[in-house]
Amino acid sequence: MSKKMPISVTVNGQTHDLLAEPRELLIYVLRERLDITGPHVGCETSHCGACTVLMDGKSVKACTVFAAQANGASITTVEGLGTPDSLHALQRSFREHHGLQCGYCTPGMITRAAKLLEENPTPTEAEVRFGMAGNLCRCTGYQNIVKSILAAADEMNAEQEVAE
Amino acid sequence: MIPTAFDYHRPTDLESVISLLETHGDEARVLAGGHSLIPMMKLRMADVGHLIDLQDVSGLQEVTVAGSQVTLGAMVTQHALIDHAELASVAPLIREAALEIADPQVRYMGTVGGNLANGDPGNDMPGIMQCLDASILLQGPEGERTVAARDYYEAAYMTERRDDEVLVSVRFEAPSGGHAYVKQKRKIGDYATAAAAVVLTRAGDAVGSASIAMTNLSDTPVWSEAAGRALIGSACDEAAVKAAVDAMLGDIEPYESNHGPVEFKRHAAASVLTRAIARAWERA
Numbered sequence: 432m433s434k435k436m437p438i439s440v441t442v443n444g445q446t447h448d449l450l451a452e453p454r455e456l457l458i459y460v461l462r463e464r465l466d467i468t469g470p471h472v473g474c475e476t477s478h479c480g481a482c483t484v485l486m487d488g489k490s491v492k493a494c495t496v497f498a499a500q501a502n503g504a505s506i507t508t509v510e511g512l513g514t515p516d517s518l519h520a521l522q523r524s525f526r527e528h529h530g531l532q533c534g535y536c537t538p539g540m541i542t543r544a545a546k547l548l549e550e551n552p553t554p555t556e557a558e559v560r561f562g563m564a565g566n567l568c569r570c571t572g573y574q575n576i577v578k579s580i581l582a583a584a585d586e587m588n589a590e591q592e593v594a595e
Numbered sequence: 596m597i598p599t600a601f602d603y604h605r606p607t608d609l610e611s612v613i614s615l616l617e618t619h620g621d622e623a624r625v626l627a628g629g630h631s632l633i634p635m636m637k638l639r640m641a642d643v644g645h646l647i648d649l650q651d652v653s654g655l656q657e658v659t660v661a662g663s664q665v666t667l668g669a670m671v672t673q674h675a676l677i678d679h680a681e682l683a684s685v686a687p688l689i690r691e692a693a694l695e696i697a698d699p700q701v702r703y704m705g706t707v708g709g710n711l712a713n714g715d716p717g718n719d720m721p722g723i724m725q726c727l728d729a730s731i732l733l734q735g736p737e738g739e740r741t742v743a744a745r746d747y748y749e750a751a752y753m754t755e756r757r758d759d760e761v762l763v764s765v766r767f768e769a770p771s772g773g774h775a776y777v778k779q780k781r782k783i784g785d786y787a788t789a790a791a792a793v794v795l796t797r798a799g800d801a802v803g804s805a806s807i808a809m810t811n812l813s814d815t816p817v818w819s820e821a822a823g824r825a826l827i828g829s830a831c832d833e834a835a836v837k838a839a840v841d842a843m844l845g846d847i848e849p850y851e852s853n854h855g856p857v858e859f860k861r862h863a864a865a866s867v868l869t870r871a872i873a874r875a876w877e878r879a
Binding site: 434436452453454455456475476477478480483489490491492494495496497499500502543547561562563564565 | 596597598599600601602603605626629630633634636637646648650674697698699700701703704783784
């Protein structure tokens with residue numbers, strides 16, 4: 432056992448201070464210490480993307496980040512995108528267009544898609560597929576996932592126009 | 596999938612990194628994006644006593660384009676390489692290659708320095724930098740030294756870097772003419788079954804200069820001088836391309852792996868190089 436170190440992470444706007452071994456993985460800090468269980472553990476080998484969160488504005492796989500690396504970081508999980516009473520456009524769209532079956536990959540899909548649409552608000556279908564290539568759905572519901580993201584982009588752009 | 600315990604260091608300058616490396620010797624490893632090292636640590640195939648995180652070290656995150664001279668700091672991520680408009684215009688080969696590396700999330704973390712320093716034959720940037728005749732800058736207790744990318748790789752995971760040195764940047768002259776990086780892989784996120792990097796120039800109707808490097812077809816990247824020479828002076832016609840491919844096949848030594856048997860890899864190598872030469876010639 433190595434010594435624990437003080438870790439401070441801001442998750443969905445709230446700062447948490449805890450003691451963790453440096454080798455602890457960010458996904459377990461989130462799920463088991465902070466009880467933020469939106470990001471899932473899928474493959475735990477940086478392939479599947481179920482653990483995707485935003486860390487300092489980057490889409491990252493939280494199974495491949497040490498707690499120590501995340502010290503001082505600002506993290507957004509799916510819980511930070513919308514609430515049950517006020518869903519994010521992507522969450523509404525995934526529900527509307529059947530973008531999920533078992534739902535296991537969905538938090539990672541939505542969190543990744545949010546960053547994708549922030550960087551590219553008007554993606555083509557090919558750009559969505561390329562930008563989502565780090566997320567696997569073992570129900571293989573990719574058609575509807577892509578459809579959901581494209582529809583959310585349209586909705587977000589329409590909201591933007593109304594706001595302007 | 597939890598690695599053995601380690602001590603974590605997050606210095607803010609290179610001097611402290613080098614001093615930690617001197618103190619801890621081969622028990623220490625530097626951490627860039629971590630997307631090669633952390634999986635190896637989780638599998639307990641890499642045992643690291645002291646992990647030195649470079650994320651706060653100043654001066655490693657810059658992309659510098661001065662005329663045709665390009666310098667990439669070790670901590671520049673693949674995502675940043677793809678996103679850099681000036682780099683894409685001066686040296687589009689870098690963007691073409693970075694887009695073939697891993698997947699979007701991994702590219703936000705994975706760095707050019709990590710990809711170069713790791714020494715896995717599957718990494719893409721070593722072949723790219725050999726194709727471009729890049730220079731790798733190392734910093735250690737005695738100061739800086741430069742090693743040609745073509746001389747940097749000794750064997751799988753064995754490079755010219757000493758245990759107390761850090762790879763700080765890579766520098767190259769942006770090539771004129773055409774370029775291509777063609778990578779055959781089983782799926783997004785996979786290492787290459789075979790990949791070919793080509794830069795060449797056109798002199799009238801003939802090939803003026805050509806440089807060819809191959810990825811994951813030996814225990815190091817392979818810069819095939821003979822393959823490039825086979826194209827120079829030719830009209831890049833079928834016979835010349837075949838001569839270049841044959842020369843390349845003489846320089847690689849693929850081994851059987853989960854990507855396939857040797858003969859299949861040689862077939863894939865010939866195929867990616869043929870396509871890469873055609874694409875580079877079109878663009879020249």
